[in-house]
């Protein structure tokens with residue numbers, strides 16, 4: 280577990296540097312067990328920072344979300360760095376963003392958090408409904424310990440752990456300037472059992488499954504907005520000419536939306552699970568992303584977000600790529 | 607609607623590259639080779655121009671099947687376009703299959719400018735494949751009755 284005092288001390292050092300303008304980390308949320316992003320600009324604010332298994336957000340998203348307004352004549356753009364706290368999976372988003380040349384490595388300071396897993400807030404809230412006063416979650420051995428309202432509850436890790444952490448291949452960040460704790464060994468692996476199970480079904484069964492899921496989508500686009508890899512300024516979903524998706528919420532346009540979103544993340548999605556976490560109607564978006572993740576690994580031996588020097592998957596090819604499906 | 611499979615005539619949208627497949631189809635025509643008339647051809651400059659969303663959009667707008675055809679590997683007029691197309695298409699085809707769109711509906715082929723006879727075979731294969739899975743009735747645009 281990351282020691283909070285050490286975390287704050289390092290953060291204080293970093294934000295005091297002249298070449299750093301902002302530090303993005305986590306702080307206690309307003310109610311319940313939640314944690315939320317903290318945007319720190321001065322050393323005085325550093326004492327808000329925390330890290331716990333409640334820190335689920337992928338902060339890499341904020342690096343590309345920031346709006347870059349045109350600089351008025353005579354003024355210099357603020358080129359100071361942004362520091363960001365990342366878990367293992369989040370760090371892969373940074374790697375993939377750099378692979379795509381979203382920004383230069385020198386523009387960011389990475390504080391890596393070796394991670395032992397985060398909770399799934401839905402599971403926590405199902406188990407402890409209506410906890411409004413602030414509570415805390417820590418990991419002790421193989422149990423999550425939840426303290427709230429003077430109570431202390433222990434729950435086996437397995438029961439509250441987020442699904443993505445059950446298949447996490449890179450718990451220690453792949454890119455960092457400073458590591459906030461000892462590196463952790465890989466404790467899980469991905470066997471794609473969920474994707475394999477779906478693949479076995481007949482075409483009718485598959486469509487029946489997805490039709491029900493897609494028909495629930497309200498097209499709020501939260502899944503796109505939260506995604507660290509969805510940072511195109513001119514997004515195909517917003518385009519009016521050509522208009523790939525109409526605005527109506529019906530099964531045809533919803534399906535088109537889900538095909539386009541998932542396809543645009545083919546070979547880019549780094550499995551942070553944020554899209555599915557924020558979906559208000561519980562559409563299993565990871566099952567779509569993971570199909571591509573699996574195919575890309577099988578067909579092209581490529582894993583997104585692991586090598587910042589590799590060319591992006593669909594911007595390259597091998598002469599002997601598989602083609603047995605071509606007439 | 608409600609057509610019986612044996613007299614169902616599919617609509618197939620074919621994206622053909624200007625330099626090989628379009629010329630191949632043209633050769634089939636000038637050589638008076640007979641092939642099923644179910645194909646609506648859209649000429650693109652290169653199979654690498656085919657955005658995977660074209661496939662999705664065609665299926666949405668009433669196509670029962672989609673064919674993408676380009677030059678054989680190594681013969682691309684732009685050197686590499688068909689290699690990129692091959693990767694994109696492989697992923698798209700697997701993904702549509704995962705959603706329940708039969709793989710018979712989305713096909714890709716290499717047809718060169720001299721392969722009028724192969725064009726006929728490709729079209730026969732595609733048409734019979736789409737006929738075997740019937741009309742596309744999954745996510746095309748339709749009028750809703752509120």
Ligand code: SF4
Nearest residue numbers: 367368394396444447
């Ligand atoms: S996926 Fe891995 S790195 Fe990410 S939160 Fe879970 S355990 Fe940590």
Ligand code: SF4
Nearest residue numbers: 506548549551552554
């Ligand atoms: S698609 Fe989902 S899991 Fe993949 S990078 Fe985006 S938010 Fe993360």
Ligand code: SF4
Nearest residue numbers: 496497499500502558
């Ligand atoms: S977050 Fe869920 S409801 Fe919103 S657009 Fe994405 S899939 Fe649809």
